[in-house]
Amino acid sequence: MKLDRTSFAILAMGAILLIAGPALPSWMVSMLNVSLCYGTVVLGMMLLMRNGIVSFGHGLYFCLGAYAAGLLDQMLKMPDMLLMVGAAVVVTGVVSAILGLLLAKYRDIFFAMLSLAFSMILYGLLVKTASLGSTDGFNVAAKTVAGFAVAPESQRLMVYSLAVVFATVSAFFLHSYLASHQGRLAGAIKDNELRVEYMGASVMRAVHRNYVISAVLAGIGGALMAVNIGHIDPEMTYWPQSGEFVFVAILSGTGSVFAPLGGALVFEAIRSFAYEYSPNTWQMVLGITMLLVMIFLPGGLWSLFTRKREG
Amino acid sequence: MAVILDARGLEKSFGAVTAASNINVAVEQDAVVGLIGSNGAGKTTFLNMVTGYLKPSAGTIHFEGRDITPLAPREITRLGICRSFQIPQLFNTMTVLDNLLVGVGIVAAAGSKWGARNSAYDDPVKAVDTMLDQFGLGSYRNRQAGLLPEGTRKLLDIAMAMVVRPRILLLDEPTSGVSADEKFVLMDMVMAAVKEHKVTVLFVEHDMDVVARYTDRVLAFYEGRIIADGAPATVLDDVEVRRFVIGSHAAPAGAASHA
Numbered sequence: 297m298k299l300d301r302t303s304f305a306i307l308a309m310g311a312i313l314l315i316a317g318p319a320l321p322s323w324m325v326s327m328l329n330v331s332l333c334y335g336t337v338v339l340g341m342m343l344l345m346r347n348g349i350v351s352f353g354h355g356l357y358f359c360l361g362a363y364a365a366g367l368l369d370q371m372l373k374m375p376d377m378l379l380m381v382g383a384a385v386v387v388t389g390v391v392s393a394i395l396g397l398l399l400a401k402y403r404d405i406f407f408a409m410l411s412l413a414f415s416m417i418l419y420g421l422l423v424k425t426a427s428l429g430s431t432d433g434f435n436v437a438a439k440t441v442a443g444f445a446v447a448p449e450s451q452r453l454m455v456y457s458l459a460v461v462f463a464t465v466s467a468f469f470l471h472s473y474l475a476s477h478q479g480r481l482a483g484a485i486k487d488n489e490l491r492v493e494y495m496g497a498s499v500m501r502a503v504h505r506n507y508v509i510s511a512v513l514a515g516i517g518g519a520l521m522a523v524n525i526g527h528i529d530p531e532m533t534y535w536p537q538s539g540e541f542v543f544v545a546i547l548s549g550t551g552s553v554f555a556p557l558g559g560a561l562v563f564e565a566i567r568s569f570a571y572e573y574s575p576n577t578w579q580m581v582l583g584i585t586m587l588l589v590m591i592f593l594p595g596g597l598w599s600l601f602t603r604k605r606e607g
Numbered sequence: 608m609a610v611i612l613d614a615r616g617l618e619k620s621f622g623a624v625t626a627a628s629n630i631n632v633a634v635e636q637d638a639v640v641g642l643i644g645s646n647g648a649g650k651t652t653f654l655n656m657v658t659g660y661l662k663p664s665a666g667t668i669h670f671e672g673r674d675i676t677p678l679a680p681r682e683i684t685r686l687g688i689c690r691s692f693q694i695p696q697l698f699n700t701m702t703v704l705d706n707l708l709v710g711v712g713i714v715a716a717a718g719s720k721w722g723a724r725n726s727a728y729d730d731p732v733k734a735v736d737t738m739l740d741q742f743g744l745g746s747y748r749n750r751q752a753g754l755l756p757e758g759t760r761k762l763l764d765i766a767m768a769m770v771v772r773p774r775i776l777l778l779d780e781p782t783s784g785v786s787a788d789e790k791f792v793l794m795d796m797v798m799a800a801v802k803e804h805k806v807t808v809l810f811v812e813h814d815m816d817v818v819a820r821y822t823d824r825v826l827a828f829y830e831g832r833i834i835a836d837g838a839p840a841t842v843l844d845d846v847e848v849r850r851f852v853i854g855s856h857a858a859p860a861g862a863a864s865h866a
C-alpha cells in the first residue's frame with residue numbers, strides 16, 4: 297500500500313497527539329478528547345454528505361455505541377475499553393445494516409426525517425426502560441485496556457490516548473476509502489445517480505455501504521464518549537444532539553478527513569469559551585459562527601486551507 | 608453474421624401517444640446502424656427500452672440469445688449494452704479524469720461478474736489517459752466536467768459509455784450541439800474506438816450526411832413505427848422517408864406535391 301501526503305499527515309497527527317498527551321494541561325486534554333469523539337462521529341457525517349445525504353438522526357448510532365459500551369460494563373461486567381469499542385462497532389454495524397435497507401432508498405428531506413424518526417424511537421425506548429436508568433441513564437467506568445488494568449491516576453490519559461488512536465485509525469481508513477473505487481462512487485452518486493446505474497453500479501448498494509460505515513464511525517465516537525464522560529443517557533440520541541453533528545459537519549466542510557476533526561475542535565473551543573465567558577448567549581455565538589461560515593465559507597472551514605493553496 | 612440484438616414486437620404508448628408500435632429489429636454483430644426520424648418519432652424510446660429504462664408493454668428483447676426484457680439498466684449495462692444520452696449525463700462536479708475513473712472502478716470491482724468480458728484494468732489512470740487521447744479529450748483531463756463546452760460534454764458522455772467495455776454501444780444524437788465542421792471529427796474518433804474494440808453501434812442522428820457516411824444500415828422511425836429498414840442509400844432515397852423523416856426541403860422536386 298502506498299501512502300499519500302494526507303495519510304502521512306493523519307498518522308503524524310495521531311503520533312503527536314499521543315506523545316504530547318502527558319505534557320498537556322488537563323483542560324486541553326479534556327477538550328481534545330471530546331473533540332476527537334465528536335470528530336469521529338462527524339467523519340461519518342462527512343461520508344454521507346459526500347453522497348449528497350444528510351442524516352438528522354446520527355445521534356442514534358452515537359447513543360447505540362455508548363449504550364453498547366455501557367452495557368458491556370453494567371450487564372456483562374466486562375469494563376474493557378477495547379471490548380467496549382468493539383461492542384459499539386458490532387451493534388451499530390448490525391442495526392445500520394438493517395435500517396439501511398430502508399433508508400438507502402430515500403434522499404434529501406425524506407432521508408433526513410426518516411433517520412430522525414429512528415433516532416427518536418430509540419430515545420422513546422430508552423426513556424421508558426427503567427432498568428437502564430430511563431432519562432437519567434447510568435454511569436460507565438472502563439477499568440482495563442485489552443485485559444491490562446489501568447491505574448486510576450492514569451485513567452484519564454488512557455481514555456484520551458484511546459480516543460487519539462481510534463480517531464486516527466478512523467480518519468486513516470476513511471481517507472483510503474474515499475480514494476478507492478468504492479469511495480469515488482459517493483461523489484458520482486451525489487452528481488448523477490442515473491449515470492451511476494447506467495455505468496453498471498448499484499446506487500442502493502453503495503449508499504447502504506456508506507450508511508453502515510458512517511453509522512459505525514458514529515458508534516465508535518459514542519463508545520469513546522461514554523468512557524470519556526463516564527456517564528450516558530438518552531440525550532445522546534435526542535434530536536439536538538443529532539443537530540449538533542449536522543452543525544459541526546457543515547461548519548467543517550467535506551473537503552478532507554481533517555475537516556471534521558478540526559471542525560469538532562473549533563466547535564468545542566467556541567462552545568467552552570463562549571459558555572465560560574457568556575453562559576447565557578453561547579448558542580447565539582454558535583449561531584453567528586454558523587451564519588458567517590455559510591456566507592463567507594460555503595465549503596466549510598476546510599475551504600480556508602484549499603483557498604490558500606490555490607491562491 | 609450472428610445476431611447480437613433482437614427486438615421483437617415492441618409496443619409502448621404514453622397516453623394517446625404511440626411511441627413504439629410493432630418494432631422488430633435484429634442487429635448483427637459489428638454492424639453500424641443509424642436510427643433516423645423526426646422529433647417524437649420514438650427513437651429515444653427504442654433506446655430506453657433496449658437499456659431497460661422503459662419496459663415495453665408487449666414484445667421481447669434478446670441480447671446474445673438472452674432475454675433482457677425484464678432487466679434493469681444496471682444489469683443490462685453489465686451484460687454489455689451501454690449508452691450515451693441526448694442530454695449528456697456527466698458527474699458535473701468531478702474532473703473529466705474522475706468521470707471515467709468511476710467507470711473503470713465499477714468494472715474493476717465487478718471482477719468476473721462483468722458479463723463475459725475482460726474486467727481487468729491493470730493501470731486505471733493509464734487506461735483512462737489512453738482513452739482521453741483517443742477521444743481528443745487529453746487537454747481537458749483535469750477540468751471540471753460541468754464547465755465543459757457542449758461538444759466536449761457530448762464526447763465525454765460517449766467516452767463514459769465506452770469505458771465500461773460495451774459489446775453494443777447506443778448513441779442518442781452524438782453530434783447534436785456539435786458545430787457542423789466538428790461533427791465528422793467527433794464521429795471519426797468514436798468510430799475508430801468502436802472498431803478497435805469490436806463494438807456494435809446503433810446511433811440516433813438527424814444529420815443525413817453523417818448517417819450516409821458512417822452507417823451500413825438505417826432504420827427510419829415515424830410515429831413509433833419503423834417505416835424503412837435497409838442499406839443507407841436505399842432508405843435515404845425512400846419516398847416515405849423523404850416525406851416523413853428528412854423533410855420536404857431535402858425532397859426531390861416532385862415529392863412534396865404528392866402529399
Ligand SMILES: Nc1ncnc2c1ncn2[C@@H]1O[C@H](COP(=O)(O)OP(=O)(O)OP(=O)(O)O)[C@@H](O)[C@H]1O
Nearest residue numbers: 621624625626644645646647648649650651652653
Ligand atoms: N417518459 C415519457 N412520458 C410521456 N411521453 C413520453 C415519454 N417519453 C417519450 N414520450 C413521448 O413519446 C414520443 C416519442 O418520444 P421519443 O423521445 O422516443 O422521440 P425521439 O424520436 O427520440 O424524438 P427527438 O428527436 O425529439 O429526440 C414523443 O411524443 C414523446 O413526447
Ligand SMILES: [Mg+2]
Nearest residue numbers: 650651652693
Ligand atoms: Mg430522442
